[in-house]
Amino acid sequence: MTPASVPGLESLGRVHFIGIGGVGMSAVARIMVARGIPVSGSDAKDLPVMADLADAGARIAVGYSAANLGDAQTVVAGSAIRADNPELAAARAAGLPVLHRSQALAATMGDDLVVTVAGTHGKSTTTSMITVLLQGAGLDPSFAIGANVPALGVNAAHGTSGVFVAEADESDGSFLNYRPKVAVVTNVEPDHLDHYGTAEAVYESFDRFTALLPSDGVLIACADDPGALALAERTLLRGNTRVVLYGTSDRSDLVLHDGGPGDVAVTSPAGQFSLELQVPGRHNALNAAAAFTVALELGVDAETAARALAHFSGASRRFELKGAARGVRVFDDYAHHPTEVRAALAAARSVAGEHKVHVLFQPHLFSRTREFAREFAEALNLADTALVLDIYPAREDPIPGVTSQLITRHLNAGGRLVGSGEAVAALAAAAGAGDIVLTVGAGDVTAFGPRIVEALDG
The missing domain is CATH 3.40.1190.10 (Mur-like, catalytic domain)
Known part of the structure; x- marks a missing residue:
């Protein structure tokens, strides 16, 4: 569908969302429900936002099945939905219009x-x-x-x-x-x-x-x-x-x-x-x-x-305070491009003052790591301690020769590659009172923040 052919909201009829639990998909579904559009949706896992949507009036299913389409007249598919998804395949077989999330959002804007x-x-x-x-x-x-x-x-x-x-x-x-x-x-x-x-x-x-x-x-x-x-x-x-x-x-x-x-x-x-x-x-x-x-x-x-x-007190995963223990504050940031990493560490420096900054970075995507390895290292070198996890692949298959070592080979003495098992203990040992610990990346590195706080507290 070309941008010029984004439909009007009322023309969509009953709308089914494949992958409705995603942060972007649930946003569009929430607005459509509020604007009086009949909405149904499914996701592979039962996520908290799905209960909120159900309370608002959406019909929600956990797990993918062609039967979940019901009497839908328009389908919205998340970008992570594979072509062989049974609901997407059934929608295409039935000749239903399938919209990208952005097209569905554009329709709600009216x-x-x-x-x-x-x-x-x-x-x-x-x-x-x-x-x-x-x-x-x-x-x-x-x-x-x-x-x-x-x-x-x-x-x-x-x-x-x-x-x-x-x-x-x-x-x-x-x-x-x-x-x-x-x-x-x-x-x-x-x-x-x-x-x-x-x-x-x-x-x-x-x-x-x-x-x-x-x-x-x-x-x-x-x-x-x-x-x-x-x-x-x-x-x-x-x-x-x-x-x-x-x-x-x-x-x-x-x-x-x-x-x-x-x-x-x-x-x-x-x-x-x-x-x-x-x-x-x-x-x-x-x-x-x-x-x-x-x-x-x-x-x-x-x-x-x-x-x-x-x-304004911040957005989730944007220099978000995860907790503090032993005088150390632990923040989490979604930064996954060298410019973003540099900005996050500069912010950490402004908060830490004369104290130290320790970062745990998880590269996101093999292709991005290949393109910007040296730039990532230059940004991470702003920290006193820079620990780097293996690449979070997200939607990509591995690229031969592309690993986190492309970054770590350019780090200063305070930087090195770490396994997920040693990262928490290493940061807890390195951080002293007044220091800032920052977990950085668009993958599951966000889960490390609470664990670091717990290790510091212990």
Whole structure:
């Protein structure tokens, strides 16, 4: 299905979700139920969110079977669903329309004023900040976010304001299915080369994304990021929409002043305003500047916007505190690209002060490890201790010769490869009072945080 053929919500009829327990799929299902669409869904495992959806009125099944389709008229399949899944095979055999998650989400947006957040890094956090800010300003936006947000309680909801805020994922090109009026681009770097093949193809996809903006829309781009700035310049030359820049550079229309934790402010045409942020790091200060810019574009009073940002306490797996013991704080972060790892460790440094930072990193994907091994090592070398686990394969088969040793061979003296069995004890032994321990990666490394806290406590 091409982007132009995304259907209207009412035309979908009864909708069945294959893989409904995923964070992205459940978000779309939750909004559809709230907007009166009959929803059913299944997943391989009985996940907590499925009970919530059932309570909301969805028909839920655990395990895959063609019978689960019931009388569905449209099927939404998660990206992890294999072609031989019995429900997907039955849907195709019956000639039912099968939508990608992004197409289903685009259908739920309807006639709302759509705000999308795209970028190689920072999408979930920035989308969350915008949503929390708008709620704090008295608006009631609909939203769909690719991470759980403690301040919101859920990662998706149907709102009444006619504004829809959504994370727009570029990893497979599916962000081209949306029709935003306001588009934020936090940064543009080569990633997901298993899908795109070349860096040039990544840049081209973002050009196509900004080309979707209407003449009365706006691109809000980060002037501090070379890729986002270049995208903004190309968009200006194309002339299809307005462009607003934010960042610390003189080129910014909204200027960020970041003096570290407790000393963050923005200067806009309405004046200078201090931002009280609960999340550390320059990257989060930039994300906050983006959210503030969106609020101004939507007519929110600047002082109200600045106050509302103080309510944002973070998103799940984004420098998330997992616990503390023996004076050591343990955080977890989803970072899986060198730039993200560097930003997470810089944030850890700002929190640790004169104390040490210890990181446990799990590379995500063989292809990404092959492309960025040296860059990962350079980022990890910001830590005093850098322990690296084996690669988390996710959707990929092994690539001959590609292992975590491609990274560890470039680490400083404090870095080495570890097995999962020794990682917890090694970190507990290395960390002293005041230090920060950070588990990093998009795989199951997140499970190590509580175990490290327990080991420290023991």
